[in-house]
Amino acid sequence: MEYLPQLLFAIALVIGIGYFARNIKKLMRNIKLGRDADVSDNKSQRWKNLAMIALGQSKMVKRPIAGFLHVIVYVGFVIINIEVLEIIIDGLFGGGLLYDGHRIGLSVLPASVYGFLIGSFEILAVLVFVSVVLFWLRRNVMRLKRFLSSEMKGWPKNDGNNILYFEMVLMTLFLVMNATDVEFQAMDSGSIISQYISPWFSGFSENTLHLIERSAWWLHILGILIFLNYLYFSKHLHILLAFPNTYYGKLTPKGQFENLEAVTNEVKMMMDPNVDPFAAAPEGAETDVPAKFGASDVQDLSWLNLLNAYTCTECGRCTSECPANQTGKKLSPRKIMMDTRDRMEEVGKNIDANKGEFKDDGKQLLGDYITNEELWACTSCNACVEACPISIDPLNIIMQMRQYLVMEQSAAPLELNNMMTNIENNGAPWPYNQMDRLNWKDE
Template sequence: MSYLSNVLFAIVLIIGFGYFYSNVKKIIRNINLGVDVNRKDNAKARWRNMAMIALGQSKMVKRPVAGILHIIVYVGFVIINIELLEIIIDGLFGTHRIFAPLGVVYDFLIGSFEILAFLVLFAVTVFLIRRNIIKLRRFIHSDLKGWPKSDANYILYFEITLMTLFLLMNASDFHLQNVPGGFSHFIKAGSFPISQFIAPIFNGMSNELVMLLNEGFWWLHIVGILVFMNYLYFSKHLHILLAFPNTYFANLNPQGQFDNLASVTAEVKLMMDPNADPFAAAPVSENEVPSKFGTSDVQDLNWVQLLNAYTCTECGRCTSSCPANQTGKKLSPRKIMMDTRDRLEEVGKNIDANKGVFVPDNKSLLNDYITPEELWACTSCNACVEECPVNISPLSIIMDMRRYLVMEQSAAPMPINAMMTNIENNGAPWQYSQQDRLNWKNEI
């Protein structure tokens, strides 16, 4: 590569990583809009979670076909992009296959990359068939129309393009390496178990044309990687990066155990103790008394819940396993996460447009994005949490928004309001006098 090409490559690299960095800062800023919550306890269990679930894909393989294919794409993309380091060095310094002196190790690496690239192409093709020809129900659900559906296909097209360019780059390189007498700086290096079968398409072309094509494939491959990297911010594929912190900071409490408000807990304990002196009770500090009970907008959620929203893969496993959704109710846990992310992005853009300050826009997550009908359809069974391959909890958001409806707006459905009234007046969920509470004993 010429000196001019090296400079151009450096500029492209700076622009690509610079734009990526600016978007990462936005994501971190948006996540930090959430309420602080301590997730630094039990580091050993958290590291184990991350290793098993994010790295080991342990929850993905519960559905074997999709799980195994996903592991192929996941491992392929991670390992193949090790060659990105060589591309960057070659691009900056004008070298060619800088790691070739590694000899047998280099041959093994390139050969492994090629086999993985071929397997990725196979897996992605199956994914396209499942989405667009077989049309699995969770991929054609009503909450996956428009951009979310197109986004999933764009990612698969991206992966096919990048893997194809990688193999074509190697195939043209292999062709030039085997030119009788040698050609330019194309020394024999690497093992090409797949691209050697592609290389014959270059037979009959001049060496100069093949070299030009090789450089074209090289440039398209690296630029494609940079474009894909920056596309992540706008895509569900952001989970490639966020699955690791998301599984690390996931809730370690038993499923079904909900967080209680300290101020409310103190009041309940006081009411349940007949001997308690209300004036002697230790006051709850101001920091423990929330300005709002529950959640009506994304700023009321904690930062882990906002991280959950950005990490959502939109795979639909949560919705496909939701009993409320299966019975035709409006609730879709996937939509809860997508709506939360969409609202968070809207809030972030508002802050950007107003020089770092959020200006009230008369919108909220509740009602404008998520309706009470969806929230009250939830049975709180935790099926969505159990099924999520990256430990996202739609249920925690649903319960926080329910808390707001009940404690701030007294807007629970009529049967629930009747039950709470009975508990308050009768000490039981049923509508009868407290004096009759123990009558059931007389029937034994």
């Protein structure tokens, strides 16, 4: 019974990390449903983007209030959770296994240094708590417009609040754990924040304080494990995926679109006077024509598109900057990413239910999740791409689905079909014969 707490802690750790690893494996499987994407170019620029955008939060702070609060939560939460390393060591080896006591930091560091470190963590914990409360107020009291869109009803709204509650509880448990630790409070260096909380417990016996401290300790580490596994089901996957997503982000100019290789080769052939357009391909020759032009479902998109979908924070900056959305059209770039992720999850569950094989469910991303109206509302201005704080590219998905509509279903809007017909027949978008183009000068 002496080592029962360590055994229980080890079991909780194995279960928590094991379930997390299982979900990460499923996540990677779902992302790999997409086509290959070549992202091997310009590695130095990619590392720079990761450092500036993911670590440095350079695009986040373009909106100063939200950006500043996010930086506090980001930096504070990361640094505070260094304390988790101490908790893990204490939980596995403390209490007499390798050393006496439950704070390995006090065993290896001078009391003044250890007190300063924990005190700094406490200041960050308070700042994180205040920032999270302000985030909650912005969402639920001030009711900022970008959090009120139709796609933010139900689970997306609850998910955003759940994360805030998680962070409030974890920060509170951390402070209570320190405030009720008699040995820590007795240190000469003291604690910076918890020393003002400890008087709240002044009427309790030492045994009761120890019970509260141990309870806060256990709830804190179990809360961290639960939070870790909740990420897979939450928009807060960006905590993990923002780093690879910014590294693999688009490096070409924002106005440059991807050309289909098969179409490019066809145009080159048409422009080559030495090529007979009616000649049959040599027997056995390979063709570069893809099985499908564009994308109608998640398997047609690239793995980078799917990584983008899982990384989306649902912050709504893309939608709030979208000119089509601002004029009342249905298009919401945020919804495009959320729909892609939802469909990807649906396909993943289909594969799980059918022992690793996808069976046609009669659905697809185009039509069942994203409508033609949404796709054709896009002006391809790249405002959503520019606004995203973690290098997500909703426009790339929109353009691939447009390609499918035009090249596979001939389902372009009438105005676009007329323009393409005019270009084919008249060499210009206008419905005038080439011989009549200069008639305007006679008027």
